[in-house]
Amino acid sequence: MNSLHRLTHLTVPTGHNLSRAFRQPPLTAISGAALLLSLLAPAQARAITAAEAASGLAQGCYAIQSPGSGDTLSRHQGLLTSDLAFRFQKLAPAAAEHFFVKPASLREFMLTDRKGSYLSSLVPTVQSPAPAPSLASEWMITAKEVSPSNFLYQFKNRLTQQVISYPYLKTTWVKAWWGSYPVVTPAVDTQFRLVAQGDCRPYPEITSNVRGDRNLLKGNVSAPVRGYVDAHTHITSYEFMGGRVMHGSPFHRWGVPYALDDSRRTHGINGSLDLIGNIFVYGTPTHQYDTRGWPDFPWWPNPEQLTHSGYYYKWMERAWLSGLRITVAQVVENEVLCNAQSVINPVGWVGHNSCNEMDSIRLQVKRLREMQSYIDAQYGGPGKGFFRIVTSPAEARLVIADGKLAVVMGIEASETLNCGVHDFCSIASIEAGLNELYNLGIRGMFPAHKFDNQLSGAVLEDGFINVGEALSTGHYYEAEPCNAETRGKPMTSGIPLVGQVPPISTLTGQIGVTPTYSKSDDLCNWRGLTDKGVYLVNRMIDLNMIIEIDHMSDKAAKQVMDIVEARRYSGVVSSHSFMRPAKDGSLHRDFRRMLNAGGFAAHYGQGVDGARDGYQRYLDAVKQTPYLPAVGIGTDMSGLGGQPGPRGNAATDPLRYPFMSEFGLVFDRQVSGNRTFDLNRDGMAHYGMLADQIQDIRERSGPAVYEAVMKSAEGYLQMWERAAANRNLNHVNPL
Numbered sequence: 001m002n003s004l005h006r007l008t009h010l011t012v013p014t015g016h017n018l019s020r021a022f023r024q025p026p027l028t029a030i031s032g033a034a035l036l037l038s039l040l041a042p043a044q045a046r047a048i049t050a051a052e053a054a055s056g057l058a059q060g061c062y063a064i065q066s067p068g069s070g071d072t073l074s075r076h077q078g079l080l081t082s083d084l085a086f087r088f089q090k091l092a093p094a095a096a097e098h099f100f101v102k103p104a105s106l107r108e109f110m111l112t113d114r115k116g117s118y119l120s121s122l123v124p125t126v127q128s129p130a131p132a133p134s135l136a137s138e139w140m141i142t143a144k145e146v147s148p149s150n151f152l153y154q155f156k157n158r159l160t161q162q163v164i165s166y167p168y169l170k171t172t173w174v175k176a177w178w179g180s181y182p183v184v185t186p187a188v189d190t191q192f193r194l195v196a197q198g199d200c201r202p203y204p205e206i207t208s209n210v211r212g213d214r215n216l217l218k219g220n221v222s223a224p225v226r227g228y229v230d231a232h233t234h235i236t237s238y239e240f241m242g243g244r245v246m247h248g249s250p251f252h253r254w255g256v257p258y259a260l261d262d263s264r265r266t267h268g269i270n271g272s273l274d275l276i277g278n279i280f281v282y283g284t285p286t287h288q289y290d291t292r293g294w295p296d297f298p299w300w301p302n303p304e305q306l307t308h309s310g311y312y313y314k315w316m317e318r319a320w321l322s323g324l325r326i327t328v329a330q331v332v333e334n335e336v337l338c339n340a341q342s343v344i345n346p347v348g349w350v351g352h353n354s355c356n357e358m359d360s361i362r363l364q365v366k367r368l369r370e371m372q373s374y375i376d377a378q379y380g381g382p383g384k385g386f387f388r389i390v391t392s393p394a395e396a397r398l399v400i401a402d403g404k405l406a407v408v409m410g411i412e413a414s415e416t417l418n419c420g421v422h423d424f425c426s427i428a429s430i431e432a433g434l435n436e437l438y439n440l441g442i443r444g445m446f447p448a449h450k451f452d453n454q455l456s457g458a459v460l461e462d463g464f465i466n467v468g469e470a471l472s473t474g475h476y477y478e479a480e481p482c483n484a485e486t487r488g489k490p491m492t493s494g495i496p497l498v499g500q501v502p503p504i505s506t507l508t509g510q511i512g513v514t515p516t517y518s519k520s521d522d523l524c525n526w527r528g529l530t531d532k533g534v535y536l537v538n539r540m541i542d543l544n545m546i547i548e549i550d551h552m553s554d555k556a557a558k559q560v561m562d563i564v565e566a567r568r569y570s571g572v573v574s575s576h577s578f579m580r581p582a583k584d585g586s587l588h589r590d591f592r593r594m595l596n597a598g599g600f601a602a603h604y605g606q607g608v609d610g611a612r613d614g615y616q617r618y619l620d621a622v623k624q625t626p627y628l629p630a631v632g633i634g635t636d637m638s639g640l641g642g643q644p645g646p647r648g649n650a651a652t653d654p655l656r657y658p659f660m661s662e663f664g665l666v667f668d669r670q671v672s673g674n675r676t677f678d679l680n681r682d683g684m685a686h687y688g689m690l691a692d693q694i695q696d697i698r699e700r701s702g703p704a705v706y707e708a709v710m711k712s713a714e715g716y717l718q719m720w721e722r723a724a725a726n727r728n729l730n731h732v733n734p735l
Helices: 032-037 048-054 275-282 313-321 335-344 357-379 393-403 427-440 464-472 504-511 531-542 554-566 589-596 608-621 687-700 704-711 712-727
Strands: 061-065 072-075 086-089 099-105 110-111 119-120 128-130 139-147 150-157 166-176 178-189 195-196 227-235 326-334 387-391 406-414 442-445 478-479 523-525 546-548 573-576 600-604 632-634 669-674 674-677
Touching: 032 139, 032 523, 048 150, 072 110, 099 357, 119 600, 139 546, 139 687, 150 195, 227 600, 227 712, 275 335, 313 357, 313 387, 313 669, 313 687, 326 335, 326 357, 326 393, 326 442, 326 712, 335 357, 335 464, 335 504, 357 387, 357 406, 357 427, 393 406, 406 523, 427 531, 464 504, 478 608, 504 531, 523 554, 531 554, 546 589, 546 687, 573 589, 589 600, 589 608, 600 608, 600 712, 608 687, 632 712, 687 704, 704 712
Parallel strands: 227 326, 227 632, 326 406, 387 406, 406 442, 442 546, 546 573, 573 600, 600 632
Antiparallel strands: 061 072, 061 099, 061 195, 072 086, 099 110, 110 119, 110 139, 119 128, 139 150, 166 178, 478 523, 669 674
């Protein structure tokens, strides 16, 4: 049971039955009364507020009773209108209808009966059951304290804007000298008593399948953090590229049936409109698959697909319970590929978001804050959810000590600050844009992503991304032999094969040029930082922001490190293994320079086999520095990045369920609707499987790798604290 508030005085709405309230399954649905009881503490007494009483109804089961008459809201059993409406009847609470309270937001709720129907109001003063949610089935619930520990509740419909009211005849007895006589007067109740019950039909939901005391995740704010960081996630990527590429969302006000519905809505019949996903993974736009989502999930989510969100909040909850202490939510956008969607996929382009990268960034930051509020609502009110956005390392430590997940917001985009090659981008616009981002709560940023821009060159990529480079800049990547320190890559001359596939060929034909490269396997982008890029990097240091050097050309990364070293700055990160290696395949000199400066490295998410080598290589390099031997994870899930599948020997040496984390919580196989996920069979199909992946690493990768991962949240915080403490304001120009 989770709450920021600690109370010693329990106040429960009249009629709440605490023994029944505690019959809810552990760590899944927590009744309102049980949630209120969880606010107890021995040290300090505080009466619960009316707002807390209303919020605390979340996940509870109640009968709705008129306080004046004692009648209760039930399905109408009249001859002609049976089951077509709800009305107050002379039934005891146990015999009345019982409603499950599911928050749609912090202030609005849905109430479903034991048949799964929604309490709705299409016309004022009439309440009826509906088979599906709508504005008519959302209710604003407010509480009023009528005496200590006694609350009544008002229900205002969002469609009609009218409250539930119950007119009845009130009988009072008046004494007279010959005895007493009844007086009948009309009365109306608009506030009602909620009587806790234990037999509701729970609202459809994914379960975390974790047992144990969540308080075990709490700690001392002054002690080192135990747990891991995912330094590269894309929680809001369902809104990027027009919102028409990634299907599924981490939350929906009407719950999982709508958050993870059939992706046919986005991707067409059999995935026929999932052109980006099919091209990236299967090399053809004609790949087909079963699009069904909740509750069956016959195909997605899975480790190889790239265009279905893996971040439903209950999946994230499972990862948090396994020791995930920090997640860096990289807001992501690519304006060029977004605009290309209108040509590649005109049928699926209806209702798209703005492709402008700054507009998309603003929208995704808004969605992250909405997600925080939604999770708060599910847990019983503001501040009570596990998902907490933070803007400083000190704030992160407080959140983590309270046993919750610290969420840092960053940006991974190709034309951030509207500095694409063809944009108007100036020092003044960079300054204004950077200040806006900082005020939005952004604390990290990639100066370059997939394509060259007016700030920096990008790492070379072949195939479809090279087509995007041409669309963005008017030219394909322009390469030269790499320097003596860098291992480059080969590039394909001629229009990439994917660029010859209709309708992409329409776009490549508009470019009017054909790329030509030498036959060398060792090519690099000749572009580095520009003067504007130098200004941006220096200003990010002034603001103590985190500089992400993955995706930058090797020349640009070297120039960033020249600035960082001269300014003695630690706030530099490689968050998902995207820097080019050294000539011999070892870690690049600039990667080691980053670590020596006090920066932080997270390895692209890998299973046991990759962890033994990749994480160990990073760890060996970190051990050569004076800093904490910590290595983070960068999953890059739902960022058009694949995930680890099952281990090759899972059939003979499987991860065994249930397993217990080092924090003492017990993890069973994760169940989503009708599908049960098993790491041995499904790999890291969704974000909740990160818990299983961590346990597999714990058991099979050796103590050194596991310890480095479980120290990574502390390592990230120490890097951020060093960056926040930097007061060097001397701008450096390495050009």
